[in-house]
Amino acid sequence: MGDWFLQAGHGVRFEWGPAGAALLAKDTACLVVVDVLSFTTSVTVAVESGIRVFPYRWRDETAAVFADRVGARLAVGRSKATGTSPWSLSPAALQRAPFTPRLVLPSPNGSTIAAAAGDSPVVAGSLRNSTAVGRWLADRGYGTAERPAVVVAAGERWPDGSLRPALEDLLGAGAVIAALRRCGRDQLSPEAAMAAAAFHGVKDVGVAVADCASGRELIEWGYADDVAIATELDASEAVPVLTGGAFSVPE
Template sequence: MTGLFGQDAYAVRFDWGPVGATAVGAEVSVVVDVLSFTTSVTVAVERGMRVFPFAWKDSRAQEFAQSRDAVLAVGRLEATRPGAVPAPSLSPAQLTSCPLVPRLVLPSPNGSSITTVLQDSRSTDDVFSPEARSAADLFVAVADAGRLDESMHNCVGGRELIAKGFVADVDVAAELDASTTVPVLVDGAFAPIGQGE
């Protein structure tokens, strides 16, 4: 997006959702959906899984998984039903201990939708946009004050997951510097940086 609402003059930009991902038009994009998608991707990739994002869990998701010889993740709530077979889901905590699968399709209305949009778009200078600088400054301020865990558990998304019985997902997402893996989208799937298909 150019003109009044664009951030084209900045190398590091920040925006929200699939529309924002398209509007930012960056050469390199970082998707942040901490309480679910990006934490789940990081956990799965650290454990050796390749993760294929898919925007929604519908009939197309199963076809997509089959075409990539991958397992389709079940819903977070579906994974907790009595008698449920242990299977990967969008739960970061559950992904820390579920059976390993080499290839996983991870549907997500937020993170996967944004990732899907970014695969179809790709412009820059050398400074943070005001939006990106504000987001980075806020994170540093909260982390330096020792309030990251508290903020994650008390934000709307954190409270929603806790109310649904997923406090462990918030716990995993709130861990600072717990991972040494950087998942990078390569040929449609997330893998550790430097590894392709």
């Protein structure tokens, strides 16, 4: 594919999904992954309490092997959480669960995007910490043509495995991009500018996410608390950065 797909020359760029992340990661100084319901929201909630979060691509038997290798607890699917294994991809469950210093959080989309960045820094962005992420990036010189920041909305999957662009991730990415712009990073690609415009165009993010396809799905399954936590705009100052294979808040 041609270099024009890299959105070259722009300091702040926006793309969708693991494939988009893998392509734009070739020309980025920092990658921001946004998976609002629920990977990056869960990461933010976990690191707020001091947990180091190890992303992992697969929720299968290899995840347990990986967790043993890094000496961490393994998060399970929402519906599989128990009293002895209370950690899951549910932000609400993570807020209730007892402290564990290390947690493996399987997520095919979010973890795959994080892995695409290679040696570039990776930040977990969400609606909960969008302003903090934008400030962190700008303070470290990211978001210029010389040191571009790529914001990747994870999206969801259709039954055939293809990418389903998800409103909640568009709004989360747009919130991070809007925060970067407020910090003086105005070299936005048209794609990034449209994501920011989508965020600014929504009067009530909580209402919009609760009524979109992904939000309605979680609410119907009984996880309305997860949607509520994910849409607490700028409730967190935590900026999870992937270091040594795990997300944590830099000291």
